[in-house]
Amino acid sequence: MGYNRAMKRSFLPLPALLFMTCFSLFAQYDPQIDWKYIDTEDNRIIFPDYLTAEGVRVASLTEQVYPLITETMQPLHLHIYPIILTGGDMISNGYVTLFPRRSVWYGFPRGYGAGSSDWYDHLAVHEGRHTVQFDYLNSSTAHLLFLLGGETWYSAAIGMTPSWMFEGDAIVTETEFTSQGRGELASFSELMRSLAYEERNYSYAKMHLGSFRDITPSPHAFGYPFMNWLEEEYGPEAAASLFAVQAEWPLPLLGTTFALKDLTGLPPRKAYREMMIDLKEDTAALIAEKGPLKEGERLVPQNRIYTDYAQISLGPEGEWYALKADMLRPSALYRFDDGDEKKLFEPVPATRLDGQGGLFVWDSVSTDAAFPTRQESDLFLRTAEGGIRRLTRGGRYYHPALSEKGRIAVLEYTRERIPRLVIMDREGTILQERDFPDGITFASWPSWEGDNLILLVQNAFGEAIWRFDGKDFTPLTPFTSDDLSHPEPWGGGVFFSLDRKTGREICYLRDGRISQITNSTYGADWPVADEEGNRLLYLRSEGYLGETVAVLPLTGITGIRDIALAPLPSPSPRLAGFSEGNNREYEVKDYEPVQLLSPVGWGITSLGLSGNELEIPFTLISVNPMQTLTWETGLYWNLNEEALNYRLGATLDRFRPSISTDLSLSERERSGVPIKDFQASLGATLPVGNSRGRDSLGLTLTGESFYLRSWTDNKGADHLGFYEEAEFKHSRQGGYRSLQPRFEESLNISLLHTLESDPLIQFNGSGHLLLPGLWHSHGIGLYAYYENNPDLLTSPVPGVRGWDYEAEAEQLMVKAEYLFPLLYPDAALGGLFYLPRISGELFYDRQGTGQDFSAVRSSFGGEILADAGFLSLPILVRGGLRISRLWEREETAYQFVIKGYMINN
16 A cells, blocks of 8 residues: 555645555565566566567557557656566556556456457557556646655646546547457446446446445446547547646546536536436447347346356256356355255356366466466366365466366466467366467467367457367457357357447357347347257346346257458558567667666655654655665654654665665754664565465564564455456455455564663564354454553554553453444435445454453444545545443443545546
């Protein structure tokens, strides 16, 4: 969460606070990587040596892209955002940050949901547009913030600009300049279109800040139709106009209000309403063009709340299986048979879970405890008896498919970004490995056809369906710019899902002829053919209610129309993969990650009053592109002692174990006597991965003390991206509405020993256990703390609720909490105030001090808490009223409390 030291020391002004909440620093890269770089006219490309060919390709690609993404928004070009390519990851991502200023591209392509565009095309346009937006915003008042406080203060302008504006404009740009951006995918627009068509009159605040009662679109899905409508109504310069006014007025609510009124004459809520009216009319026309709908019969009851199904597979006795999650329950695998459903277990597949004959195989990504950009993806098998077996270690596998004979077809993606087909047995023994022909950049969704395989392949221009017979690959379709997914062999042909702007539907391919099988209101996906039962199961979109599982008879199945795949686009003016015509040669140079004087991020991160000492701190921090070296200088004026402290520090984060160094020089005056102090510290941290979380061991030595810290953070739950419906689908929390994860445990132990003539030791430890409550959204929290000599370091032990805090020489604290929701009002007062949830908490605290901890202070009571948003900021603050019964004093205390905040970013 930003630079934590500054956050702990100071009361931050708003610009610095937004920096802390919106831009996070990430851990280091593997120090064994040999880094290279290429400089172009507009960019610096930094990459591992094993991605040199990719680095050259990206250098050429970004030069092609830059004139396109700046066509309607001419940036000031104040700064270059270095592009860092990674190859060790196994998830799809890309992002742009300030502090340090850079753009990071994860090498693993998104095989579903991002269109058929080449992955690097997608990143070059989408993330490139974000760098243009950031640079364009650095003008007017926002530029003044940059001059006064660096990127940490300038980030206030970023924080005041709604995420939907950033993401919507970037998706408009990717849709215009790639072979198939997300704006051309029906699946991407299904939620927004259904909300408009069904006249779900959600407020602008609810769409912008989210809801715990209903699913709401991500900033990407909400922003695209909004920004697209603005450009269609007010011209291609609409985005530039919005960002220019935002830069002039980087204030909460006012900036967006002034920007939209200047462009449209309407405030945000009215502009949003006009957009939704037009989207409804457009959706109605699109549905009318579909002709008579052809939708299968539901196999499950009508959804009452948003429900997601995925990963359908068939059983040997006519039963079927699917992952299911809804607003209350986490994702789990269920068995369905004649209307009955039974929960089996809670796997977390990274890309796919496939079943056959009571067996299930899936892939799961694990992240290196020391280096988050180094990941592995291994295979797990659940036996018919319910046991789970790990098949591989240290792999890079995805999209496994299980055959009736027990063989597993899986795709491997090397760190050099090369896909490979692998076939293994149920013990994980590799039986066959096969490279794809030259030009294939990605492969996905293998499916068994007897001893053959049907799968999707992708090159720099589009996608195609191929067959593999154990020796050779045979194309079944030409390469197309349409988005294809989930091929399922049947009857000598192949069912598959086809996603294009006119709709996402199930199609059938046989002998080169393609027939559309479904004709749904919002869309259909994931076909699974049951030959014995003569039925086709598939996912049918129900819009804002999620998905249902539907069935069509296979006997005599015919399509509603014959269709053709979209031809490949021409290279100009749209991108269509890497242009071979641009063959400029680039000089590849060695890159040193630790650069002493190469900052790409600087800012004042601390300015304001601090703590009980009434200290006025000023802290200036600078960091380099790879975050391997951070410089920090500070001035701290202590009002109590009338003393001035100076500090200059540097943190080097390059080695394994991670080594940090810190030099501190302070000069102060106490009671007229000058005091000088010089300290040097050396710290080492050795993170160690485990099966459920991360462990680490840290040791810090200074001139007068040593500090030993060990912690484990074994999280049995994946924390949820706030209000992100795509993240919800794969959440392992206790449901989307849960007040905390269903299971979580952690342990934290530290030791400080002073090396003085009269040495002191501080030892503290804490642990917690989070458990599910009596109902799906409820939660139980159990906490324990121990500490002695709390004056040596800031005490990690909280006070007993209701009592005045007192640091005791030795203390033992236990806490118990029960959390439960009360109401989901989703009430908005324009853009001034938004109230999505009211919840309650019952608690009991007990603190023991003195000999045998016999001196006791305890309290019990409850809290009524509201999650509230103000001024359209992407932050929900949780606070409310606490009533505490002080047991020993037989008194009741009333307090207004702020419990924390959550970010919708």
